[in-house]
Amino acid sequence: GAVVSQHPSRVICKSGTSVKIECRSLDFQATTMFWYRQFPKQSLMLMATSNEGSKATYEQGVEKDKFLINHASLTLSTLTVTSAHPEDSSFYICSAPMARELNEQFFGPGTRLTVL
Amino acid sequence: KNQVEQSPQSLIILEGKNCTLQCNYTVSPFSNLRWYKQDTGRGPVSLTIMTFSENTKSNGRYTATLDADTKQSSLHITASQLSDSASYICVVRPAANAGNMLTFGGGTRLMVKP
Numbered sequence: 001g002a003v004v005s006q007h008p009s010r011v012i013c014k015s016g017t018s019v020k021i022e023c024r025s026l027d028f029q030a031t032t033m034f035w036y037r038q039f040p041k042q043s044l045m046l047m048a049t050s051n052e053g054s055k056a057t058y059e060q061g062v063e064k065d066k067f068l069i070n071h072a073s074l075t076l077s078t079l080t081v082t083s084a085h086p087e088d089s090s091f092y093i094c095s096a097p098m099a100r101e102l103n104e105q106f107f108g109p110g111t112r113l114t115v116l
Numbered sequence: 117k118n119q120v121e122q123s124p125q126s127l128i129i130l131e132g133k134n135c136t137l138q139c140n141y142t143v144s145p146f147s148n149l150r151w152y153k154q155d156t157g158r159g160p161v162s163l164t165i166m167t168f169s170e171n172t173k174s175n176g177r178y179t180a181t182l183d184a185d186t187k188q189s190s191l192h193i194t195a196s197q198l199s200d201s202a203s204y205i206c207v208v209r210p211a212a213n214a215g216n217m218l219t220f221g222g223g224t225r226l227m228v229k230p
Binding site for chain 1: 158159
């Protein structure tokens, strides 16, 4: 069964609004989680590393004020897309390494964001 | 710069046929190499994981091979089924990387036709 969940699975919003996406590790704790975005027919692109108890680490070119990350607990990380624009429309995926599985990354099912 | 290149970018085969997907990487040294299957609109799901010392790993009809000398890996799918239609992603994890950062290939989009 799924070991990493995401909510919501898809969301449609108007330009200018903010959208929060949740990523939860099920049955294991993750001090680190990763957020990716994926455009159609392209591979995953790492956006940021979410760290429990400290600030997230953002990849070059990713605006930290635009994509707010909060690692609220050892099983929950949230990504908030602030003042969303149509170009933010994408598939957002999170992942978490499971220590008891040699830190293999388990990916969430993804969240499809459409900004009108 | 660490890179992972996959070929072909896309592939169409008939149901029941076999196929082989290729992955070339420059990540060195690396901890492990993984193949993931990603259905459309879903997150990637792990198929195989191999360390640098392993040459082959099977998971049902999926068999992955690894040649650490030439830095090449392949994923062989036997007796393809319609449900094998998906993107297959090769992912390499560098060694001694405390951040668990992964290097992703661009993926191969496989379509299995009846």
